[in-house]
Amino acid sequence: MKHDVRYIAEHVLPGRGLRPFNLDAKAITRIYQKIFELEGYQRYSTRKHHQWLYNYLFEQTESWAAPRPLFDAAIEYLAFNKIAIPAYSTLQKIISQVLVQHQKTVHNKLALECSDGLSEMLVNLLLGEQSFTLQHLRQSARNFTGTELEKELAVYHHLHPWINDVTRVLESLSLSQANLHYYAGRVDYYGAKLKRQNPLNQQLYLLSYLQGRYQQCLERIADGFIHHIRQVKARAKAMAKEQIYQDWQKAARNVGKAADVLELFLDDDIAPETRFQTIQAQAFNVLSAQDLSSVCRYLGNQKQSADEAFWQHLDRESSLRTGLLRSLFCCLRIEGADPTQRLARVLDQARLDLTANHKLSGSCLDRRLPPKHTRPLLLNKDGSINKARYEWFLYLQVPDRLHGQLLLPDVIKYRALDADLVSTQRWKREKKTLVEATLQPKLMVEPSSLIPKMATELSLRLHEVSHYLEKTDDRDVILKNKGGKRQWRLPTGNKQQLVNNTFFEQMHSVEIADVLRVVDRDTGFIDDFEHVLGMSSKSRMFEVDLLAILIANATNQGIYGIAEISDRSYEQLRTIQANYLRLETLNAANDRINNATAKLPIFKHYYI
Incomplete structure (x- = not known):
């Protein structure tokens, strides 16, 4: 005062x-x-x-x-x-x-909702006396190799029988996503020390963690399935091209042997009553049936079909199909949009058949699904559908259709957009309450009156900025007035300047980590990344790891990607990220940097 x-x-x-x-x-x-x-x-x-x-x-x-x-x-x-x-x-x-x-x-x-069976499972999981323990649950796949994906499959098969009970209990608790994430994070933080918590806290943390881990497991299974399908498809295409080339070259070399086969029909020593199968056997001794077929195509100037070679390579990948891919596919529940309802039903029926009987039933062999040019390649010689190839056909439909045509309702990454929205019935019933709960004045105003006001404010602001640019001597920004519209852009002279304008060439390139260190030196923003449990420490041993995590997420590499190209371990980065990187700490650090930037003398010139 x-x-x-x-x-x-x-x-x-x-x-x-x-x-x-x-x-x-x-x-x-x-x-x-x-x-x-x-x-x-x-x-x-x-x-x-x-x-x-x-x-x-x-x-x-x-x-x-x-x-x-x-x-x-x-x-x-x-x-x-x-x-x-x-x-x-x-x-x-x-x-x-x-x-x-x-x-x-x-x-x-x-205490009221958690059943005795579910409580017993949580206790056994925490005590570690069963074959599947909390330690196994916390081990996640580090890549998409078969060995690593087996970890996710083990987690799925252990949690799948319980996930409905887990979901029911958590829904009865009415926990938000933020609360679920907060409680689940306690499991990673406490680890084995979770046993020291009271039983109800143990159940709450474990239930939240199990649901998040199950969703993470399904997402990695889906990503692994897509990864392997795309890889085997690329291999099959490459091998098909190579096989066609090799087949053509081999046929050219076998033309001489084909002449020997033709001489069998001119051999006078062969009795007229000799059966054709005998002559055919002699011909195959000179040149195999497959090689003879390729020579015929060569002489007729017809190369082997690339599609046929593609499917022949898939036939040789049967161990991958019946092993890893089938195990991953059986974990994924697939739904379809309106144009792909038939495909979605067939995929779901195939999943049920493969889970129960390890083979496709006749009910999921829909001949109308494959395109006309593909149907002959999926048939046996007797006209029946080749189930192995049809299974491959179904698998190949999934990856390229997961952007709106096919949906995985259990995987957050691939489910429908409206799954994250408030239901239409609730919105109609509680619209006023939901809007008022946001405490955002603009949301409470009718759009018909809000939008014209905001448009007027934007127009005034644009005129202010244009007036400022016209009055200042800024040679690095030029004005284009075409058709009464003002457009500001950087001056460009040639293609080289388009890549690196002279305005930017004045700036020396520095490492992103060094920039962050300078900003931290002047603002201390790293101090805003507090531990999730509020533990305070004057030591900043986590600083290097935190900078690596910030760069990894900002460049969309993720902590696994940055761990692969640096000396920081994935587990260490994952622990630091779980403990220090949260929405509130990011907001606090961002506010500190913005406030410090606003105090700089150059800010009034920078903020145009």
């Missing part, structure tokens, strides 16, 4: 100044009350506002039951209702009460 009064005396009402003085509590209260009246705010009152704030924060725990998000929600609620922010100790007390009550509510529901 003293500093505020002194600032007003020096800058707003200059004069003789004020002698040092102290304000008593009543004076401070009157001044604050006057400020609140001028700004339309009201002072926080425990008797009047405590219960409202408590109820609101308790509702917010359904979205994210963590201290920092609840604190942000409290600030937003108070600002929206124009209530002055109370002491932090008051907010801390309310948030603690809310979290305790939320935990009690979740524990009570969990």
Whole structure:
């Protein structure tokens, strides 16, 4: 308060100044009350506002039951209702009460919903006395090799019988995705020390982890299936081209032997009553049936069909089809959009047949699915469908149709968009409540009045920017006024400048990690990456790993990709990412960098 009064005396009402003085509590209260009246705010009152704030924060725990998000929600609620922010100790007390009550509510529901069989499975998983333990569950595939994908298949077969019960219990708890992710992260953090938690916490953490691990497992199984299908398809195409070339060359070399075969028909020593099979056998002794067929195509100037060679190579990949690919395919439930309903039904029936009988039944052999040019290649000599090739045909349809035509409802990455949206019935029923819960004023305004206002503001802003650019001497930006429309762009002279404009050539290239270190030196943004459990430490041993994780995610390589090309281990990066990299820590670090950038003298020139 003293500093505020002194600032007003020096800058707003200059004069003789004020002698040092102290304000008593009543004076401070009157001044604050006057400020609140001028700004339309009201002072926080425990008797009047405590219960409202408590109820609101308790509702917010359904979205994210963590201290920092609840604190942000409290600030937003108070600002929206124009209530002055109370002491932090008051907010801390309310948030603690809310979290305790939320935990009690979740524990009570969990104790009622979790069946004895499911509880026993969780206990056995944690104790590690069965063949499949928590350690096996935490081991994930590091790549798409068969050995690594076997880990995911083992996880799938262990969790699949229980996943419906797990989903039912978690749905009864009404936990959001943020809460599920938060609780699941505790399993990775505690590890073997999870046994020290109370039983209800153990069940809550494990159930959340099992659902997330099951979804992760299915996603890796789907990605592995797609990876191997695309690889075998590429191999088959390459081998088909090579086989056609080799067949053509071999036929050219066998033309001389073909002449020997033709001489059999001119041999006078062969008796007229000799059976044709005898002559045919003699011909095959000179040249095999396959080689003779290739010579015939050569003489007729007809190369072997690339499609035929393609399917012949797939025939030789039968061990891959009946082994890894079939195991992966049987884990994937497939649905189709309107144009692919028939294909989706056949794929689902094939999955059921292969799971139950390890072979396709006649009900899934639909002759109408393959294109006309492919159908003859899927038939046996007697006209029946070759089940092995038909299975390959079904597998080959999946990868290129997973972008809207075919859906994997159990895999987040490949399911329908509306699966992540509020249902139409709930939206019609609770639209007003859902919109008001966001506390976003623009969402509460009708689009018919909001959009014209925003368009006007955008037009004014564009004119301001254009006026600024016209008045400044910026040789690196040029104006094009064509047809009454203003367009700003960098000047380009030739193709070389299009690749690297002279404006950018003035800047020396530096490593991204060095840039991050300089920014951290000036802002200290790495300090905002706090441990998930709030553990504080002055040591920054994780700094190098965290920089690697930030670069890996920013460049879309992921921590596995960065681990492959650096000296950092995947497990170490995964642990650091789980403990320190969260939405709230990213927001805090980003805010710190933005605030520091806004204080730079060049910012007013940069922000055009």
